[in-house]
Amino acid sequence: MSDALILIVEDEAEIAEILESYFVREGFRVICARDGTTGLAHHQSLRPDLVVLDIKLPGKDGYEVLATIRRRGETPVIMVTALAEDMDKLQALRIGADDYVVKPFNPLEVVARARAVLRRTLSRGAEHLLRLGPLTVDPGAYRARIEAGAGPVALDLTPTEFRILAHMMRYPGRAFSRGDLVDACLPEGAALDRTVDSHVSNLRRKLAAAGGEGMLEGVRGIGYRLDAPDGR
CATH class of the missing domain: 3.40.50.2300 (Response regulator)
Known part of the structure; x- marks a missing residue:
């Protein structure tokens, strides 16, 4: 301390x-x-x-x-x-x-x-470890992992990707607009929609590669949603 x-x-x-x-x-x-x-x-x-x-x-x-x-x-x-x-x-x-x-x-x-x-x-x-289905995020340690069949797979995320993931993990199932994610997760000055789309696209690809296919999805006309694979 x-x-x-x-x-x-x-x-x-x-x-x-x-x-x-x-x-x-x-x-x-x-x-x-x-x-x-x-x-x-x-x-x-x-x-x-x-x-x-x-x-x-x-x-x-x-x-x-x-x-x-x-x-x-x-x-x-x-x-x-x-x-x-x-x-x-x-x-x-x-x-x-x-x-x-x-x-x-x-x-x-x-x-x-x-x-x-x-x-x-x-x-x-x-107590502040965030868990959603096979996904666990430790905000304090900046670590995230997927529990796969062969064991845990660490996610290699950029700081912005991690902030987006941790923020969405706190509200599973909620649909976030691009503006929501800009305000909560992106540094000042990086507020373009295409910037958000790029970060989310990379995050979705990394989740899928580690065994989290389908957890991060687009919501037409709104933005993005993170949920457990079975929606629970």
């Missing part, structure tokens, strides 16, 4: 620097962003272990950032904000925040809460 990567998304430079110094002193690695758009780019490319997120941010606010992070996966998020009203806290928790700290705060408390959230995340890591 001590070398976990913390993403701090905070537009007030002094607060960001204080938080960064305390996290670094406690042995964490830290990356900072001053606005929501940059924060989401860092989250997509660097895959931090935890996000410390302000609500009032330039561009995309903290609620928008949190909602996007939740669409992408389960990265733990602690909101650190001056908004102390119960409705603000309830909204953040409803969207998916793991904790909520009101400014002014003690930086040591923020670090302690981050440790507590990371401990909870690590302790339930094994």
Whole structure:
């Protein structure tokens, strides 16, 4: 846990620097962003272990950032904000925040809460293996395999293919539009439909070659669906 990567998304430079110094002193690695758009780019490319997120941010606010992070996966998020009203806290928790700290705060408390959230995340890591028919995905280890007749077959996936597979595994049987997959899985700037089609085509081919024929299919007029071979 001590070398976990913390993403701090905070537009007030002094607060960001204080938080960064305390996290670094406690042995964490830290990356900072001053606005929501940059924060989401860092989250997509660097895959931090935890996000410390302000609500009032330039561009995309903290609620928008949190909602996007939740669409992408389960990265733990602690909101650190001056908004102390119960409705603000309830909204953040409803969207998916793991904790909520009101400014002014003690930086040591923020670090302690981050440790507590990371401990909870690590302790339930094994429970977060995703299984669908013969397919198993481990989001934390970036591993995927198909249980074939001769034993498990590892899937050699690109990062984007893996993100698409893991995202669809969380909602088996659901039909995803190309836009859904862009928002949840593709880096900013890679938002063309044909880009999604290319990644999905490669993923479908790799699944079929490993024994997962028919699991990933097109849905006419909508996009794509991932399901167990027998639909259950």
